[in-house]
Amino acid sequence: MVAEPFKNFINGETVRVAAAHLARHDARFDATRFCDEVIPQLDALELKARAMCVASALERHLAADFFAAADHLERALTPVPVQGTGIVVRSDEGLTGWFLWSAGEYVARRGLVHPERALECLRQLTQRFSAEFAIRPFLVAHEALVFETLREWIRDDSEHVRRLVSEGTRPRLPWGMQLPRLIADPSPSLPLLAALLDDPSEYVRRSVANHLNDIARDHPELVADWVERHLPGASMARQKLLKHASRTLIKRGHPRMLQAWGTGAPFAGTVALTVSPGTIQLGEYVHIVVTLISTAADEQRLAIDYVVHHVKQDGRTTPKVFKGWVSTIDGGATVTLSKRHAIKPITTRRYYAGAHHVSIQINGTQVANAVFELRMHRD
Structure with missing residues (x-):
């Protein structure tokens, strides 16, 4: 269909x-x-x-x-x-x-x-x-009035109005007008987000998480501070919000953010990576297999992601981090993880033929590399 x-x-x-x-x-x-x-x-x-x-x-x-x-x-x-x-x-x-x-x-x-x-x-x-x-043009033209109004709306009975407090002030809202003043300095929004941090509506909390993730792109240390301050003793609902707000920095391997979530220590052990087949055409898959051998005496909690370095038209490559696995490995244990990754046409990326490198990133550190060749159908 x-x-x-x-x-x-x-x-x-x-x-x-x-x-x-x-x-x-x-x-x-x-x-x-x-x-x-x-x-x-x-x-x-x-x-x-x-x-x-x-x-x-x-x-x-x-x-x-x-x-x-x-x-x-x-x-x-x-x-x-x-x-x-x-x-x-x-x-x-x-x-x-x-x-x-x-x-x-x-x-x-x-x-x-x-x-x-x-x-x-x-x-x-x-x-x-x-x-x-x-609401975004009003934030640009009447910032003081809008923030005064939003401070009232955080107590509104409607979850949709409370969500607008967060969603409407997101500095980099998809499809929406960007807010350069809030991109440069998000501090006016922070008291509003703090007031909504434990909102009874998941719909509202999800917006707060996305807003914080927006801020993290320009002010990573600010959001790391936020998570370190609000995570201890947090309810399950707040933990979920903060984890979603952390996603960009976790992908980037931000050390403080990884540490906050218990995945900051380097992996003690060896890593073997295979990517097969060695050559594929656009629309096919590669199989990524990672074997971890722990040399530590104690268990290790690991955030394991993989990075595909896509070839650009000029021959350079750009990395894209994909979520892999979160795993706890016992001391001395051997664990094998696998994933199938599609190289298919999508609207947000254009593929080019050439050698595509794959890296394994554990707790923010790249530890293994492999390569596959992508051919276009016309080849």
Whole structure:
């Protein structure tokens, strides 16, 4: 079965249903004209472009007065989903789901000069979809006001609003506007993340973990400090959050982070690595086999990852760390681990023919290497 393209999350039916809800709550909204303007454009557009196209149409068709338009949008929303169930799409009851990406974009464009009213509208929208993209222009234009508002939202009854506190301020949110001031100095967000660290909702805690992982890319020592401070005596839920927040630094072999999770000591023993077959074509697999022989008297806790050094067009290589195994090895024991790794076309990487090196990384230190040859089908 072929997966439905992402762009179809916003389609003609999405637009027709949303236009009907808007017309039902304000007779001045011309649903037919709105659909006639938007729907013919959608086929040629990808998902984000579709969301922006609908937002532009909302600018033309909603009331010129932003306060009236915000009231209209809020009246047309579906009832708030039951807490703890995630965001439930019930388009038959009102506006919800992917259409609200466009509604949030509309609020970001037209509400920037009315930030207090706009932020309240985003608070309503995020309980039906998410306003993580839409709040970011307000952070740039009205930083003090937004952070004052977020300090109130950390106590909101809605897990979706509390999640927006973290997700909306992520400095490197995928698909979202980057926040250069918070990339350079994330300290304004840290008290908010601390307040949400033990939030009862896993949905919120997962966002906090992703936010901290974003920060780790630019401020690794800050996040190492955070983990060292908050890990001792942590509940299982907090441990899970902190482990997810640590993932980038663990992959990089950051010494303090590895030490915090008990995998900081070098491996005492010998390592043998084989990668077979020696030559593959694009779309095939290699088998990675690692044999560890401990020379220590006591058990060792090991984080074992493998690194594939992908060949670039100019012949240089770039390393990519892949999660391997976390294992505790008894003193003097021999352990063999294996994994099958696919070299398949993906949208985020382009492969080139040549010698691809594979390294084994134990507790952040590379300890063994092997190589395989990749040939393209045309070879």
